[in-house]
Amino acid sequence: xxxxxxxxxxxxxxxxxxxxxxxxxxxxxxxxxxxxxxxxxxxxxxxxxxxxxxxxxxxxxxxxxxxxxxxx
Numbered sequence: 001x002x003x004x005x006x007x008x009x010x011x012x013x014x015x016x017x018x019x020x021x022x023x024x025x026x027x028x029x030x031x032x033x034x035x036x037x038x039x040x041x042x043x044x045x046x047x048x049x050x051x052x053x054x055x056x057x058x059x060x061x062x063x064x065x066x067x068x069x070x071x072x
Contacts, residue, residue, distance in 0.1 A: 004036050006050070015047025025058040027067060034071045 008019040018040055020033045030052070037050040054064060 004040060006037065006040060015045045015049065018044070018048060018050040019053065020050070021053045021055060023055045023057075027059065027063075030054060030059070030064065030067060031071070034068070038071075 006018040007021045010017040010019065018037055020037055022029055022033050024030065033052045037052060041048050041050055
């Protein structure tokens, strides 16, 4: 995705896990992270997975889960 690189990559026996860390209370930033990871997963190993870590946020866990469900 035009030079995008996740914040980290864990390598494991079942494939890579892309990690994106967001320190935000903006749902727009979270959506951007979801989209960037989704594009990167399309271009990566078929067994790749992704994790988005949201830190120091005013967004509730239920709100984040709801947004992830809508994104899927």
